[in-house]
Amino acid sequence: MNRGPTWFNVTSLVLGFAFLYIPILLLIIYSFNGSRLVTIWGGFSTEWYVALVNDDQLLDAVWVTLRVAALSSAVATVLGTMAALALTRYGRFTGRSLFSGMTYAPLVMPEVITGLSLLLLFVAIGFERGYWTIVLAHTTFTMCFVAVVVQSRLVTFDRSLEEAALDLGCSPAKTFFIITLPLILPAVVSGFMLAFTLSMDDLVIASFTTGPGATTLPMRIYSQVRMGVTPEINAICTVMIGFIAIIVLIASIATKHQETVRRREEQAAAR
Amino acid sequence: MTKVRTQTIGAVRRTFAPWNDPTATPLIRFENVVKRFGAFTAVDHISLDIYEREFFALLGPSGCGKTTLMRMLAGFEEPTDGRITLAGQDLTGVPPYERPVNMMFQSYALFPHMSVADNIAFGPRQAGMAKGEVAARVEEMLALVKLQAFAKRKPHQLSGGQRQRVALARAVANRPKVLLLDEPLGALDKKLREETQFELMDLQQSLGMTFLIVTHDQEEAMTVADRIAVMNNGVLVQVDPPAAIYEQPATKYVADFIGDVNIIPCKVEGCFGTDLRLVTPLTPHPLQVTHAGEQKVGDEVVLAIRPEKLRISLDAPDAAAGNCFTGTIWDIGYLGDLSVYHVELPCGTRIKVSQPNLSRVVERPITWEDKVYVTFTPHAGVVLSQ
Numbered sequence A: 001m002n003r004g005p006t007w008f009n010v011t012s013l014v015l016g017f018a019f020l021y022i023p024i025l026l027l028i029i030y031s032f033n034g035s036r037l038v039t040i041w042g043g044f045s046t047e048w049y050v051a052l053v054n055d056d057q058l059l060d061a062v063w064v065t066l067r068v069a070a071l072s073s074a075v076a077t078v079l080g081t082m083a084a085l086a087l088t089r090y091g092r093f094t095g096r097s098l099f100s101g102m103t104y105a106p107l108v109m110p111e112v113i114t115g116l117s118l119l120l121l122f123v124a125i126g127f128e129r130g131y132w133t134i135v136l137a138h139t140t141f142t143m144c145f146v147a148v149v150v151q152s153r154l155v156t157f158d159r160s161l162e163e164a165a166l167d168l169g170c171s172p173a174k175t176f177f178i179i180t181l182p183l184i185l186p187a188v189v190s191g192f193m194l195a196f197t198l199s200m201d202d203l204v205i206a207s208f209t210t211g212p213g214a215t216t217l218p219m220r221i222y223s224q225v226r227m228g229v230t231p232e233i234n235a236i237c238t239v240m241i242g243f244i245a246i247i248v249l250i251a252s253i254a255t256k257h258q259e260t261v262r263r264r265e266e267q268a269a270a271r
Numbered sequence B: 001m002t003k004v005r006t007q008t009i010g011a012v013r014r015t016f017a018p019w020n021d022p023t024a025t026p027l028i029r030f031e032n033v034v035k036r037f038g039a040f041t042a043v044d045h046i047s048l049d050i051y052e053r054e055f056f057a058l059l060g061p062s063g064c065g066k067t068t069l070m071r072m073l074a075g076f077e078e079p080t081d082g083r084i085t086l087a088g089q090d091l092t093g094v095p096p097y098e099r100p101v102n103m104m105f106q107s108y109a110l111f112p113h114m115s116v117a118d119n120i121a122f123g124p125r126q127a128g129m130a131k132g133e134v135a136a137r138v139e140e141m142l143a144l145v146k147l148q149a150f151a152k153r154k155p156h157q158l159s160g161g162q163r164q165r166v167a168l169a170r171a172v173a174n175r176p177k178v179l180l181l182d183e184p185l186g187a188l189d190k191k192l193r194e195e196t197q198f199e200l201m202d203l204q205q206s207l208g209m210t211f212l213i214v215t216h217d218q219e220e221a222m223t224v225a226d227r228i229a230v231m232n233n234g235v236l237v238q239v240d241p242p243a244a245i246y247e248q249p250a251t252k253y254v255a256d257f258i259g260d261v262n263i264i265p266c267k268v269e270g271c272f273g274t275d276l277r278l279v280t281p282l283t284p285h286p287l288q289v290t291h292a293g294e295q296k297v298g299d300e301v302v303l304a305i306r307p308e309k310l311r312i313s314l315d316a317p318d319a320a321a322g323n324c325f326t327g328t329i330w331d332i333g334y335l336g337d338l339s340v341y342h343v344e345l346p347c348g349t350r351i352k353v354s355q356p357n358l359s360r361v362v363e364r365p366i367t368w369e370d371k372v373y374v375t376f377t378p379h380a381g382v383v384l385s386q
């Protein structure tokens, strides 16, 4: 069988990538457009980036977004890891499969529904909407992503390592921090990264749960775009793309490295 | 060097038998211990005493509950019923990290993210030992298992045998009262295994600890242990020193499980003090057997005879030679030091006879299809109930 690339493979690959990346490429190129009109090329310029730095409203949105993402993903990582531990460890409690099903549900739940139900909750309990409600909402919806990532690592975790630590006189809590956590850390870190980017990207849930004074970057961009796309928006999007690309790159390099180390160690240990 | 030390150990061992001493108090006591997993009973009313400095082996087929018994002593499982005491202290409810018992895991369970030295230092550090002392203890342990050159390596950079030695060093580093070894030598080849068995015995003597080892290799159990417990389906079948287990098996199961044995179904025809006369379908002549048991005339019993307790010859023995079977050679297994003859009796039953190959050249060797006489003395076999 001929395993080399056929013209069909090559074409579909080129088309696929073109479809994915040409819009992004266009956006990046137009962010350096000298003209105020988005679709007409007016020469190379970085003026929109300068304008960006002077746009207080936009900078404020960036700041809110980063704070929300950092706080909600940190909390989601802790809670998600705890949920994953509970679901893999405590064998057969009643309603276990219901619980694990419920962890996955938010992954497939339409965001509008998650957003709307959270909004209803906040209204019902009279929680003043703003920065904190976005943080809470993001923690809720990113937590299950963390749980899923960590759970898949815990399934292959060798429990006898923990037993060995207990046997040698280490308390259960300490065992978790010096044996379990270091060994599942790569999964926890990728869970955190995932939660962070998800929180940064989110528009729908944030729009539902926000209140006056707390506008995230995606919300800001969306509301500005409704009044017409400006090169300034292109510039901020380019910065965001760069930022996310760097996070994803670091995360994938780190997990890849950790994964090879772990494979090697586990293969060696199983020998 | 090791040889000499092993000999002194042998000398010490011969006089070590606290289980026969009614005044001795056991270190570990299992009192009617039961462990159930759901409806399944893994350990069924086990009572067992293990004494200080004893090397005790648990032997039995896969799934008979050996690991479960050991995990209850280590504290990873709580008995469903009964209790375990260690040096008089009831262990019920004592968590694993507070028991003076350490375990060497079947999978070794070395911490993959720590170096060899850190693995060994783990126990002493948890015990709150001072930094300098920990370092000294690690040095000592590394020397003990001859791994000084590997202190900085990670477990994945070691060979299987080296990892096993690290696991051993880590388990003894805390100087536990009792060391539990769950099939510690399972991953080693035969030669390394034999070497390590002697190292283990050596270590046990020099550290003066109590060892409880799980194995399903009967030869290993015979080599290392002061006493062996044979388990089957969660119950203890027999607890005795190796020689007693081999020569005086308590049941047909033990006889069959340990070593090779010929099981000959018989019926008691006459009973004269300790002399029994047995009839068997295997030969027309009655068998004369010495046995101090409660057999009565008419009982259905089995005679268990080890292959090496039988004699084989091509010539008819004189009448005084005792019990005799006649048959033809069905197969011969040549093992170098021994030959194992499979003799087919007229009734179709096959029995095994092993003979040492005493000389290099034999005038008329026994070969296939030969008609042979198999003889044995009244003391050769053990009479067991069906």
Ligand SMILES: Nc1ncnc2c1ncn2[C@@H]1O[C@H](COP(=O)(O)OP(=O)(O)OP(=O)(O)O)[C@@H](O)[C@H]1O
Pocket (backbone or CB within 6 Å): B037, B040, B042, B060, B061, B062, B063, B064, B065, B066, B067, B068, B069, B216
């Ligand atoms: N956590 C558990 N839940 C249910 N059944 C169990 C559990 N642990 C052990 N068992 C059962 O108990 C029985 C004894 O298991 P155990 O591990 O003690 O066997 P073993 O004698 O050590 O066997 P092996 O020589 O194969 O290691 C087995 O039938 C096993 O299936």
Ligand SMILES: [Mg+2]
Pocket (backbone or CB within 6 Å): B066, B067, B068, B182
């Ligand atoms: Mg086992």
